[in-house]
Amino acid sequence: MTAVALPVVCAALGxxxxxxxxxxxxxxxxxxxxxxxxxxxxxxxxxxHLEVLxxxxxxxxxxxxxxxVHLALGARLGALARELDRIGRSWETRLLRIxxxxxxxxxxxxFEGQ
Amino acid sequence: MTAVALPVVCAALGxxxxxxxxxxxxxxxxxxxxxxxxxxxxxxxxxxHLEVLxxxxxxxxxxxxxxxVHLALGARLGALARELDRIGRSWETRLLRIxxxxxxxxxxxxFEGQ
DNA sequence: CAGGTGTGCAACCGTTCAGTTGCAGAGCGA
DNA sequence: TCGCTCTGCAACTGAACGGTTGCACACCTG
Numbered sequence: 503m504t505a506v507a508l509p510v511v512c513a514a515l516g517x518x519x520x521x522x523x524x525x526x527x528x529x530x531x532x533x534x535x536x537x538x539x540x541x542x543x544x545x546x547x548x549x550x551h552l553e554v555l556x557x558x559x560x561x562x563x564x565x566x567x568x569x570x571v572h573l574a575l576g577a578r579l580g581a582l583a584r585e586l587d588r589i590g591r592s593w594e595t596r597l598l599r600i601x602x603x604x605x606x607x608x609x610x611x612x613f614e615g616q
Numbered sequence: 617m618t619a620v621a622l623p624v625v626c627a628a629l630g631x632x633x634x635x636x637x638x639x640x641x642x643x644x645x646x647x648x649x650x651x652x653x654x655x656x657x658x659x660x661x662x663x664x665h666l667e668v669l670x671x672x673x674x675x676x677x678x679x680x681x682x683x684x685v686h687l688a689l690g691a692r693l694g695a696l697a698r699e700l701d702r703i704g705r706s707w708e709t710r711l712l713r714i715x716x717x718x719x720x721x722x723x724x725x726x727f728e729g730q
Numbered sequence: 731c732a733g734g735t736g737t738g739c740a741a742c743c744g745t746t747c748a749g750t751t752g753c754a755g756a757g758c759g760a
Numbered sequence: 761t762c763g764c765t766c767t768g769c770a771a772c773t774g775a776a777c778g779g780t781t782g783c784a785c786a787c788c789t790g
Binding site for chain 2: 747748749750751756757758
Binding site: 507508509510512513514515516517518520521528529530531573574575576577578579580582583584586587589590591592593594596597600 | 629642690692
């Protein structure tokens with residue numbers, strides 16, 4: 503399920519144009535041409551961005567008659583969010599432990615430390 | 617506080633080497649030279665990555681005697697996680713509404729809609 | 731059937747980026 | 761004090777990236 507590595511998903515989210523695309527696709531399904539009409543880049547550029555987003559598992563594409571419509575998937579973003587939260591918390595925890603150790607006068611006076 | 621834009625933070629997290637660095641800095645403070653000793657890249661490369669991470673608000677740097685030590689900040693990562701979770705949920709919600717609309721027989725039967 | 735629209739593939743271009751080497755300065759430590 | 765180490769700045773290189781244009785093909789529609 504979490505088959506896509508963290509850096510890959512983050513890199514996909516690390517571009518302003520892709521966020522524009524995602525925002526539009528979060529409001530409803532859209533084709534590449536439709537996106538190119540509303541965004542200041544060519545359809546081919548949009549296509550490349552969609553490829554990156556699809557490989558990151560952030561969108562889903564579906565053939566609808568002649569055209570292909572894409573839409574944003576919240577699931578992957580939620581999974582990423584949980585992962586980042588977990589990591590951030592672990593950093594904070596270790597940071598607290600380190601500071602606590604640093605403020606201790608010495609190993610022999612570690613009495614009233616909570 | 618959330619002065620750093622989403623794409624900037626995500627881009628900073630979109631590199632495998634930077635994740636390596638962050639992982640090490642999450643375990644405790646380290647200098648650039650120490651990181652270069654343990655990672656397969658030069659100190660100068662590490663320095664550039666640290667610059668990116670600092671601008672994204674993901675690490676903090678502190679002059680400790682002659683050397684400069686860096687450490688990972690969980691706060692920014694937590695803020696990012698909450699933001700991504702919020703966005704992901706909104707996508708899911710709209711997606712549900714769209715699917716629900718698609719399965720409705722016709723517009724004239726939209727009575728008991730909330 | 732013909733024209734318009736949507737898609738895919740490929741080549742090309744300028745910029746950014748990750749990484750390197752080299753050098754000079756600053757501060758601990760023996 | 762002398763040397764080792766840590767740091768900062770600068771120049772350079774190759775690859776990746778965002779973006780473009782051009783072309784060929786499929787398909788729906790008037």
